[in-house]
Amino acid sequence: MNDSYYILVKDEQTGPYTLKEMLEQDLDVNTMVLTPGSEEWQEASYVPELFEYFEEQGIYFPTEGNLANFWIRLLAYVIDLFLLSIALSFIARDYVIELSKSFNIENPTPAQSIERFKFSLALFVLLALYSTLCESTPMRGSIGKKLCKLAVVDADGRRLSVGRALLRNFAKILSSLPLNIGFLPILWNERRQGWHDMIAKTYIIRREA
Template identity: 80%
Template sequence: MNDTYYIQDNGQQTGPYTLKELLALDLDVDTMVLTPGNEEWQEASYIPELFEYFEDRGIYFPTEGNLANFWIRLLAYFLDLFIISIVLSLVAQDYVLELSKSFNIENPNQEQAIERLKFSMALYVLLALYNTLCESTPMRGSIGKKLCRLAVVDADGRRLGVGRALLRNFFKILSSLPLNIGFLPILWTERRQAWHDMIAKTYVIRRDV
């Protein structure tokens, strides 16, 4: 039975290797590999028997089987809102209480409406910075996502750099307006991506599958 693999190293074909020998090499996601029984070369990131190899190195490829659905992402979102609310209650309790007491829901004046808008925008920015920081660290996601065993990755399964994480979370603000409509495509798109995921080319995966 043919169980030999070949790789391209600096444009040169090397091998043959058994799977065990292949796993002992320093492979990258874009290393070109020729698998047993195939005539076409593939990037290592597309070869199922190498998924566990890369996961051990903190690389989680987005696949049809591990993409996070809308409901688990919604749960993570509410967990993060709860965490942010706790933080705000500790560091800005007096301001939040004063704002809530002074705001007349039935007939708000212009000054109150502007103050509430400023508070809402500050909350969105705080959430964006919080998520950017978490997603660009080895956590690969917010505390809420970590509790739900989710991770945010790019198309190669790598954690996001600060720039891409910031881009993703800036556009998440737009996905939230109006009425969080930008999150709804998670329900029907093939890759379960919200608007901000599509723009930043990112994926939210489950790490327990």
């Protein structure tokens, strides 16, 4: 029975290797691998038995089985919003209290409406920058996502660059308008992506730790 693996190194086939021997070859996600019983070469990122190897390196591939659903993502968002609100109440307590009073007015004045808009915009920008910072660090996600055991990754399972994380979070403007419709595809999309995820080519996965 053929249980040998082969890999391409500088376009040259090397092997055969046992699985253990192959794992000692300093594989990359783009390393081309020929698995036992297969006649087609494929990237290492598509070989299931290598997933654990890459996870040890901090690479979490998005798969059908680990994509996060809408509800756990919503819970993580609510947690982040709650934590951010607490932070704002300490940083700008008097302003938040005064503004909250105007939100209870049924017919606000133009000045109050402008203040509401400015506050909502500032909150969005602050949340976007906070998420960008967290997603581009080894945390791979905000505190809310961390507590819900979620991680934001690219198609190769890698941590997001600052640029991609920034694109993802500011693209939420499109997902938010109108009526947050851009978040709804997460409910039925096979890849569990909102519009902002599609734009940035990112995924949110569940992980064990």
